[in-house]
Amino acid sequence: MLADGMLVAPDSSVLVGQPVHGVAWWGVRGQAAPRPRDRVLRLAPLARPLEPGFIAMLTKPAIQVPADDEARFFEQYYPSLLRQAEMVAVDPSVRLPDLGAAALTLTVNRMAGHRLSLRWEWVLPVGDRHHREPLWAPALVADAADREKVVRRVTEMVADPTLGLLESTPAGPQLAATADVAGDTMIRFLNDILPRLTDIDGVDIVRQLDDAGPAYQETLQAPVITFASADTSGQPDWYDLSVQVAVGGEQVPFDELFVALAADQQYLILPSGMYFSLDRAEFRQLRDLIAESRALDDPPHGVLRVGRFQAGLWQELAELGEVSGQAAAWQEAVRSLSDAGSRVEHRIPSGLKATLRPYQQDGFRWLAALHEHRLGGVLADDMGLGKTLQALALICHVRETSGPRAPFLVVAPASVVHNWASEASQFTPDLVATTITQTRARRGATLADAVRGADLVVTSYTLFRLEFEDYEALDWSGLILDEAQFVNNPHSQGYRCAKQLPAQFKLAITGTPMENNLLELWSLLSITAPGLFPRADRFTDHYRNPIEKAHDAERLAQLRRRxxxxxxxxxxxxxxxxxxxxxxxxxxxxLNPKHRKVYQTYLQRERQKVLGLLGDLQQNRFEIFRSLTLLRQASLDVTLVDPKHRAVPSTKLDMLAEQVSDLVAEGHRTLVFSQFTRFLDAARQRMEAAGIRCCYLDGATRDRATVLAEFKNGTAPVFLISLKAGGFGLNLTEADYCILLDPWWNPATEAQAVDRVHRIGQTRNVMVYRLVAKDTIEEKVMALKARKAELFGSVLDGGDFASAQLTAADIRDLLQ
Incomplete structure (x- = not known):
């Protein structure tokens, strides 16, 4: 019997055996049972409790194994008995087989559908036979350490979770006794894991792969990719292309390829058993194109949907494979847009009375190619490089090559309308240019009557919105949006009118196609190239958020290509x-000490107020920006916040008066910009008090032409200009100095102001001064502005990435 791990036996606990008439018997060796008063109790210590089956065996006087079952006994049961007790032969005629070291054995079986089943078990040599035990069966004490070592090495080798060869247990992941591997995982196992397993001491591999199955062999041949017109879109500006891939002459099922690419698999197996690596540039590019197509639209399964306006994507298709059908003709047509070397050499129109610089000639030819293929675009040259002249060259070209047609409509800021008419008269005198500067009630004629016979009609954004139904009812050869940042808000009425106007060709002209975020860029492209990025929400998910928030350099590069x-x-x-x-x-x-004291008072008050509103930035945006504007005004002149501070000097006005006086004395001419018209008016009063003549321009100025002429004629050496009213459409190369009184976090706005001076026609070096009050919100604005400039440069000029989102953290920093 068994008690607390101790075997209680009448005489001995040694298992013995001897033959009886050709039959082996086994039992507990002991003496004849003594009389009760002479009985001796003997105790034998055990290393561990015995298994119930072994205890039952000990209670029997003998176990007989028939001779026919002796081999099976030694193979299946003998090793297990050795774990429980020492075994000895009581007679030399009984031969106990030797027990060899256990080997961790992997049996590999082929299954249907490019699958393998794997089974791990222990195999022990028992004489000339083998004993099989489950992977996690108890081991002999002498073997336990060796087994653990072998299993640990195998586990480390197959630890990649994508292989699926481990199973979870409360103690952690462990080697699974059985597993299946298929497809990509099977090839990786056969190529990478199995050869290394054979090098581990104590591991045996048994392959049970029948000859009827495929012989898996890798092909290194390059894939052949073709895109055939599927004609499933039903939309004239879209092409649906079925994707077909062949490797080694064998067609690749698209569904399997798409799933494999989406899952980042390493290999794909063809029905023949031939397989190929997916780690190729062609497949990575195809995967990205498919993902982009699905992210921006909803094409049918197995189809790549490409719009007419997606010229960059057509170029990548040409690099990736062959396009057949109608789509091939369109691909060739738009190739000139992507490859300047193959651009059609459209002749400079004879009616253009100007000598185009080489880059302007290239710009004209690009515009002509866009118009020829009924594609729109954005002419985004730096300010001062002659964008208006290039657009006039296009209009002149269309008139000379196509004959009389409907007029082009140019929509521009009101301050620029007459500038277009002036340049048209100068450079394209054969064109009939008409300006619309009044509503129908004031001009006394319908729009149709007012533009009859015109080649070019120029109006303002305001009048375009007010009389949009009249503009919509007329035929137009094209729509040109000058200073197109005026319609970069997709929620504005101006944007909706520009997008809705029925014109086959639309062009946006602006040096700042993006001022604050990528959605502004989307807005302009959705007007001029509506099929490039069809929906704002998908553009935001696929491009804007990854670029602005996650700093995704690859997605930024993809956007640039598009x-x-x-x-x-x-x-x-x-x-x-x-x-x-x-x-x-x-x-x-x-700041002057008095100025500093009052500024700090406002700073503390507004800081507490704004910090309490940042919990809901979107809801409280207006109030937050009102406070920030107040602090910016206080850093300029505290009387802008409250007239009661008239006795407090303005540090900037003092500096401006001193600086401008020196410049005037040296014969320089200066532009002075500010965003705040009240501060600009205070600057004018300070200039006049110092005896310095100056011109003044803001949004309320009626006779702009007279004011501009006065400065150009040299009547006044200083021109005070509101940043909003004079930041575009002006050519003021007569000046050579530019002073910005207050920094703004939109660098494009400042750049526009500076380029009133630094532009073609300037013959003198230009000096730009930015006045910044130390230890005020203005210093923080300068840092934020630099970040926005980096976003602009990263997208348009190929610079390093930066984010321009104004976050709650940015606002906190502004108030420190």
């Missing part, structure tokens, strides 16, 4: 080498 054929941007530094140098300097000012 917009490049339909957006032409040249920088002055690259194409106008003869332009004089421009030097920029930030002048930091210490």
């Amino acid at each position: 917009i490049r054929p339909l957006m032409l941007r040249r920088r002055k530094a690259d194409v106008a080498a003869d332009l004089p140098d421009k030097q920029e300097q930030v002048i930091e000012l210490d």
Whole structure:
């Protein structure tokens, strides 16, 4: 009997055996049972409790194994008995077989559908036979450490969770006794894991692969990719292309390929058993194209949907494979947009009375190619590089090559309308240009009557919105949006009118196609190239959020490739080498002590207020920006916040008066910009008090032409200009100095102001001063502005990435 791990036996606990008439018997060796008073109790210590079956065996006087079952006994039961007790032969005629070291054995079986089943078990040599035990069966004490070592090495080798060869247990992951591997995982197992397993001591591999199955062999041949017109879109501006891939002459099922690419598999097995690596540039590019197509639209399964306006994507298709059918003709047609070297050499129109610079000739040819293929785009050259002249060259070209047609409509800021008429008269005198500067009630004629016979109609954004139904009812050869940032808000009425106007060709002209975020860029492209990025929400998910929030460099590079054929941007530094140098300097000012004291008072008050509103930035945005504007005004002149502070001096006005006086004395002419018209008016009063004549322009100025002429004629050496009213459409190369009184976190707005001076026609070096009050919100605005400039440069000029989202953290920093 068994008690607390001790075997209680009448005499001995040694298992013995001897033959009886050719039959082996086994039992507990002991003496004849003594009389009760002479009985001896003997105790034998055990290393561990015995198994119930072994205890039952000990209670029997003998176990007989028939001779026919002796081999099976030694193979199946003998090793297990050895785990429980020492075994000895009581007679030399009984031969106990030797027990060899156990080997961890993997049996590999082929299954249907490119699958393998794997089974791990222990195999022990028992004489000339083998004993099989489950992977996690108890081991002999002497073998336990060796088994654990072998299993640990195997477990480490197959630890990749994608292989599926481990199972979870409360103690952690462990080697699974059985597993199936298929497809990509099977090839990786056969190629990478199985050869290394054979090098481990104590591991045996048994392959049970029948000859009827495929012989898995890798092909290194390059894939052949074709895109055939599927004609399933039902939309004239879209092409549905079925994707067909062949490797080694064998067709690849698209569904399997798409799933494999989406899952980042390493291999794909063809029905023949031939397999190939998916780690190729062609497949990575195809995967990205498919993902992009599905992210931006909803094409049918197995189809890549490509729009007419997606010129960059057509170029990538040409690099990736062959396009057949109608789509092939369109691909060849738009190739010139992506490859400047193959651009059609449209002749410069004879009616253009100007000599185009080389980059302007290239710009004209790009515009002509867009118009020829009924594609729109964005001319985004730096300010001052002659965008208006290039657009006029296009209009003149269309008139000379197509004959009389409906007029082009140009929509521009009101301050620029007459500038278009003036340049049209100068450079394209054969074109009939008509300006619409009044509503129908004031001009006394319908729009149709007012534009009859015109080649070019120029109006303002305001009038375009007010009389949109009249503009919509007329035929137009094209729509040109000058200073197109006026319609970069997709929620504005101006944007909706520009997008809705029925014109086959639409062009946006702006040096700042993106000022704050990528959605502004989407807005312009959705007007001029509506099939490039069809929906704002999907553009946001696929491009804006990854770029602005996650700093995804690959997605940024993809966006650049997509917009490049339909957006032409040249920088002055690259194409106008003869332009004089421009030097920029930030002048930091210490506020007057009285000014500083009042500013700090407002700072503490507004800081507490804004910090309490940041919990819901979107809901409280207006109130937050109102407080920020108040602090910006206080850093300029506290009387802008409250007139009661008239006795407090304005540090900037004092500096401006001193600086401008010196410049005037040296014969320089200066532009002075501010966003705040009240501060600009205070600057005018300070100039006049110092005896300095100046011109003044803001949104309320009626006779702009007279004011501009006065400055150009040299009547006044200083021109005070509102940033909003004069930041575009002006050519003021008569000045050579530019002073920005207050920094703004939109760098494009400042750049527009500076480029009123630094543009083609300037013959002198230009000096730009930015006045910044130290230890105020203005210093923080400068840092934020630099970040926004980086976002602009990263998307349009190929610079490093930066985010321009104004976050709650940014606002907290502004108030520190």
